[in-house]
């Protein structure tokens with residue numbers, strides 16, 4: 001099994017958390033999405049160029065973080081069960097996974113794009129921030145009753161949420177959301193996230209030192 005990914009991207013981090021939770025072996029294939037050569041090489045074999053991408057042992061290519069995680073969860077009986085067997089619990093986990101990807105992660109992308117292009121559009125920024133804050137309220141309410149997002153157990157929904165809130169700490173006042181703040185500190189101590197953080201630090205150092213791994 002090979003995972004093509006970029007350690008600094010949230011969707012890649014989501015899948016990495018899942019792989020570490022499952023204690024699944026995989027060959028890491030790091031693609032630097034900011035390096036045109038690395039990107040072009042990857043696109044030659046996978047034209048959409050989207051990361052993460054899993055190559056299964058049978059050679060099948062699986063895109064989409066949530067689909068990759070469902071596949072890993074079915075394939076490996078080891079580690080954490082990421083999608084509950086009970087149908088209504090599984091539905092709740094899939095629902096929150098969608099809410100996080102669509103209403104949090106993708107909205108954050110829009111915000112990051114506006115800032116990267118230094119577009120001075122305060123109205124659009126405010127609008128996106130309001131939408132993100134609404135989602136944070138929804139997640140905070142959910143976490144008031146639950147230890148992990150969808151209950152007592154760590155699931156796919158947590159794999160989706162943790163990379164988002166870890167990146168949001170700098171910009172959003174997460175400490176104003178009691179339950180979310182408690183969850184953030186709890187997530188910081190989760191082994192799978194600690195492993196992902198090590199990869200983030202290595203990739204961050206490589207970028208700041210100008211080092212580019214040979215693709």
Ligand SMILES: N[C@@H](CCC(=O)N[C@@H](CS)C(=O)NCC(=O)O)C(=O)O
Nearest residue numbers: 009010011049050051052064065066
């Ligand atoms: N819905 C996809 C989103 C994947 C995605 O947007 N990946 C970004 C990096 S975080 C990417 O590959 N961007 C490169 C591009 O769009 O060419 C998933 O869940 O995996």
